[in-house]
Amino acid sequence: DAMGMNMVSKGVQNVLDYLQNDFPDMDVISISGNYCSDKKPAAVNWIEGRGKSVVCEAIIKDQVVKKVLKTTVPALVELNMIKNLAGSAVAGSLGGFNAHASNIVSAVFIATGQDPAQNVESSHCITMMEAVNDG
Template sequence: GCSRYAQLIGIRHEITANLLFIRFEFSTGDASGHNMATLASDALLGHLLKTIPGISYGSISGNYCTDKKATAINGILGRGKNVVTELLIPQQVVTDVLHTTAAKVVELNIRKNLLGTLLAGGIRSANAHYANMLLGFYLATGQDAANIVEGSQGVTMAEDRDGDLYFSCTLPNLIVGTVGNGKGLGFVETNLTRLGCRADGEPGTNARRLAVIAAATVLCGELSLLAAQTNPGELMRAHLQLERDHTTAKVGA
């Protein structure tokens, strides 16, 4: 009775000593669902306290959710939308546009994203910079930008298919919505409309579309960076050139 859109779809729990941790899972329509899920959880918690003898209140959140933190449980179960993106890039495009080869990207992905992240102690994650793209996308579309913490968990894969490059990014924790807090700003409304996320349809359709576009944005940025890093000095040259142009434009203005 606390929401027209929140639906309880799963319950998971852990018991440690005399403490019970519960993770409620909801579908939340086109909303990202932070407040919706908290309100529903509050109602469920009240019901449990009234009907089950011997238990007492601990907290509305026990960090088993897990909100705005990189955890193994989010990587395993997902939080928000789970999106897999993939594309196959012809060899000529890899050579002429990305200035690299499929073999070089595959080797770099193994050494950097897989082994490098393993050595660093990454949590169910193997990517170069998902957070960069997500932050810009979240700010432009009125999302809770702090959710890029768990959103940046994900796995990049690359395969050399006879010179063509298969490239994929999997993001299990995309928390995005097209309604709710942060969506009333003019530029946000404009951006969501331009992205086709204001269409009529079943609840959740626009949010799913937005999640797919966000994941595609991540894939493009991830591919660009890895391709650049297969060539010594290219990443720094690009930074210096763009920063110098930006500075000149500001001075000239």
């Protein structure tokens, strides 16, 4: 499900070539004004969104957190608040309040022949955690 940025650029170039015939004094300095913010972190992507939106949810049992992650649910929830939310805010993050979600997207892009440089937009997400069911 490609986003078609290359085709948009080719289309714009064709329109500019056509206009150049009628307006020979026209100076074309760039095909893109960079508002698209392609492959760059930008507030516009956080505010308006870009590409697909995904919501994922998982419940990890208390015993799995203890055995595999060697910690407790309350400690993990607190770490998420301090690191992913507060730490990212202090750093001035542009919507990257998460635990490296873009790594997953990069792996999928590489496996499916997509452009892994597009993972920048995929880092605009929030990792939320809460203890449920007493653990």
